[in-house]
Amino acid sequence: GFGDGCDLRGISLSNDRHLANLGSILLCGIAIVLSAFFIWRSERKKAAVGRREMQLFLLGYIIISICEIFTVGGFPLDGAVRRGFSAVHIAAVVATAWILLLNAAVGFQLLDDGTPLSLGLIATSSIILFVGTGYIALDTTFQWTGYWDDTLSTAKSYSLYTLYQLVPLVFIVIFFVMEAYLVVRVLGEKKPMLYLAGAALLFAIGQIFQYVISVHLCNASNGKINGGLFETFFTLCAIAMVWVFWSSITEDDWPMPVTGGAYT
Numbered sequence: 355g356f357g358d359g360c361d362l363r364g365i366s367l368s369n370d371r372h373l374a375n376l377g378s379i380l381l382c383g384i385a386i387v388l389s390a391f392f393i394w395r396s397e398r399k400k401a402a403v404g405r406r407e408m409q410l411f412l413l414g415y416i417i418i419s420i421c422e423i424f425t426v427g428g429f430p431l432d433g434a435v436r437r438g439f440s441a442v443h444i445a446a447v448v449a450t451a452w453i454l455l456l457n458a459a460v461g462f463q464l465l466d467d468g469t470p471l472s473l474g475l476i477a478t479s480s481i482i483l484f485v486g487t488g489y490i491a492l493d494t495t496f497q498w499t500g501y502w503d504d505t506l507s508t509a510k511s512y513s514l515y516t517l518y519q520l521v522p523l524v525f526i527v528i529f530f531v532m533e534a535y536l537v538v539r540v541l542g543e544k545k546p547m548l549y550l551a552g553a554a555l556l557f558a559i560g561q562i563f564q565y566v567i568s569v570h571l572c573n574a575s576n577g578k579i580n581g582g583l584f585e586t587f588f589t590l591c592a593i594a595m596v597w598v599f600w601s602s603i604t605e606d607d608w609p610m611p612v613t614g615g616a617y618t
Contacts, residue, residue, distance in 0.1 A: 360572030374428020414450030441491035451522035549599035560588030
């Protein structure tokens with residue numbers, strides 16, 4: 355991560371190689387399987403609002419998890435290959451956070467969910483973000499054009515920091531605000547807010563492990579473990595809770611809003 359301050363070495367392998375974070379690799383495998391299960395379960399919810407959009411979000415999370423095997427997991431790779439995976443990872447995080455935000459927007463039913471227009475807009479906009487972010491990340495790390503070189507003078511790329519840290523955070527915060535409004539003001543229900551609040555709390559805990567506790571864990575364990583393992587775990591739990599939240603507000607027995615609108 356940015357400014358980690360400790361060299362994670364993990365498990366020693368042959369030829370002075372290391373498998374940095376076996377726990378994160380295993381958790382990423384679990385995340386991929388669980389996301390595939392959620393996609394299958396979503397497919398069975400034929401009448402659920404935003405079913406296809408939720409599946410797109412889960413596909414994005416699968417891509418993130420695959421990338422994290424080689425980045426957060428520290429799978430032994432050639433340096434250039436690892437930087438390539440890191441660039442794809444950053445791009446996938448931004449695009450998937452954007453898809454999550456649009457999942458909340460679907461609830462307002464400005465467009466009919468699941469239609470070619472709705473899915474096309476989500477897919478096109480997320481691909482644009484993915485390609486744009488990926489190009490900036492690749493150009494920064496491989497210095498193709500030299501345009502971003504000045505951002506690397508302090509060993510921290512501020513362009514990537516903004517894309518990887520701030521932009522997804524803004525998207526995620528807007529998602530939680532929009533969903534909270536829909537549940538409380540449109541559906542008039544309180545129980546789903548427990549799932550939504552749980553997802554937010556789990557995500558926040560994961561970020562605390564990654565950016566606050568990580569370096570202390572790494573130093574205390576002599577580079578055997580850092581906060582990346584716990585960040586992966588709590589993010590996985592948060593994603594699962596987001597799906598449970600979505601599933602709970604798309605049940606058939608919710609009351610119909612008197613004025614019409616979302617989730618009808």
